[in-house]
Amino acid sequence: MDVAVSPDHWIKSLDALEALYSPANPRAIAKETQMLTPAYRKWIEWAPFFALATSGPGGLDCSPRGDASEQLVHIMDDRHIAFPDRQGNNRLDSLKNIIADPKVGLLFLVPGILETLRVNGTARITTDPEMKALFQVNGKDPVTVVVVRIEAVYFQCARALLRARLWDAASHVPRQEVPTAGQMIKGALPQFDADQYDDALDTRLAENLY
Numbered sequence: 001m002d003v004a005v006s007p008d009h010w011i012k013s014l015d016a017l018e019a020l021y022s023p024a025n026p027r028a029i030a031k032e033t034q035m036l037t038p039a040y041r042k043w044i045e046w047a048p049f050f051a052l053a054t055s056g057p058g059g060l061d062c063s064p065r066g067d068a069s070e071q072l073v074h075i076m077d078d079r080h081i082a083f084p085d086r087q088g089n090n091r092l093d094s095l096k097n098i099i100a101d102p103k104v105g106l107l108f109l110v111p112g113i114l115e116t117l118r119v120n121g122t123a124r125i126t127t128d129p130e131m132k133a134l135f136q137v138n139g140k141d142p143v144t145v146v147v148v149r150i151e152a153v154y155f156q157c158a159r160a161l162l163r164a165r166l167w168d169a170a171s172h173v174p175r176q177e178v179p180t181a182g183q184m185i186k187g188a189l190p191q192f193d194a195d196q197y198d199d200a201l202d203t204r205l206a207e208n209l210y
Helices: 014-018 026-030 038-046 093-100 129-133 159-164 181-188 194-199 201-208
Strands: 049-056 059-066 074-077 080-085 103-109 116-126 144-156
Touching (some): 038 144
Antiparallel strands (some): 049 059
């Protein structure tokens, strides 16, 4: 850590932590359920994106998952949801973690909506043909499907997205100000041809999206 922090100010116990904050609003506790309510179900049905948090022997991982809202997640019942593992880089970070530790956390976002929805549960990976067929696109099935048994679901208030101005077009950063995918790879592999990679990126994504 570059910045020196006095050891006197580290928080080392739950008592010390809780002493810094007011008690949780009772509504913040009551909004958590162990299954999907009709409102939570509808929220997930509209979501085209979620972040998937997992943990394994190599540490933590948080992976983005996106699709058309009707293809992102299949609600099996009020306690179970499923999602496909779409074509990607084949690192399999999330899937390897699920094999080692089935506990997962999902954070759903709906474009233009300031609240988010959180789902915690346990996950298993399946190759069941009927499950895979639920997520078929352009005649292609995903290799695997992840089924999550819900243990807790609740919405997060709008403060974080308001502070971030996430959906405010005036806060969007010009693309040329942010490193490209090729430039980020080149940062780890100095000999990498970032320009060639970036020039072909749109075509590659269009051909391999599913």
